[in-house]
Amino acid sequence: xxxxxxxxxxxxxxxxxxxxxxxxxxxxxxxxxxxxxxxxxxxxxxxxxxxxxxxxxxxxxxxxxxxxxxxxxxxxxxxxxxxxxxxxxxxxxxxxxxxxxxxxxxxxxxxxx
Amino acid sequence: xxxxxxxxxxxxxxxxxxxxxxxxxxxxxxxxxxxxxxxxxxxxxxxxxxxxxxxxxxxxxxxxxxxxxxxxxxxxxxxxxxxxxxxxxxxxxxxxxxxxxxxxxxxxxxxxx
Numbered sequence: 486x487x488x489x490x491x492x493x494x495x496x497x498x499x500x501x502x503x504x505x506x507x508x509x510x511x512x513x514x515x516x517x518x519x520x521x522x523x524x525x526x527x528x529x530x531x532x533x534x535x536x537x538x539x540x541x542x543x544x545x546x547x548x549x550x551x552x553x554x555x556x557x558x559x560x561x562x563x564x565x566x567x568x569x570x571x572x573x574x575x576x577x578x579x580x581x582x583x584x585x586x587x588x589x590x591x592x593x594x595x596x597x598x
Numbered sequence: 599x600x601x602x603x604x605x606x607x608x609x610x611x612x613x614x615x616x617x618x619x620x621x622x623x624x625x626x627x628x629x630x631x632x633x634x635x636x637x638x639x640x641x642x643x644x645x646x647x648x649x650x651x652x653x654x655x656x657x658x659x660x661x662x663x664x665x666x667x668x669x670x671x672x673x674x675x676x677x678x679x680x681x682x683x684x685x686x687x688x689x690x691x692x693x694x695x696x697x698x699x700x701x702x703x704x705x706x707x708x709x710x711x
Binding site for chain 2: 489518520526540583584586590
């Protein structure tokens, strides 16, 4: 069964550094998402991406964040200058259509020190 | 705005007993409703969804959920719980005009042998 994959599984970085989290969505899916879960808190929506552009973003997704689909398979989340409060589990998800359920990857645990 | 409430942080049941995990939601329009399960160190796995039609929906691993519009609820149920059902369960809602999922805080289910 096809799965969403994410790399790395764990990323440790220093405050102020740039990080790129990588995701490979399921191959025939058209809609892509990033969510995050700060330890002990709810899963929060960050951004959705369709047809090579952002279709919706949350207030969390400020100028420090960007997403890209650099080729036909990868979907990346970049944080330009990480803050301590960016420490969280970041989940990528994809879906074949807007009405379908979203399929989630295993997550990347980001630790900012 | 859309939101989800899972009133119970934890649910404990004996194996073979019925399992219910509660969820209520709030959306401005008609909802799409979802249940996901998360096992340790794994991503969110889709269990079932309500889009339209029959209020009782059946999903993976013997789970089902009942959509109740008047009570704005979407409780997850399983007639006979297994020890392997022990996990973290998330209810999620999406307004039909949106792309994003809004998640509840999650309910930890423990099924004792």
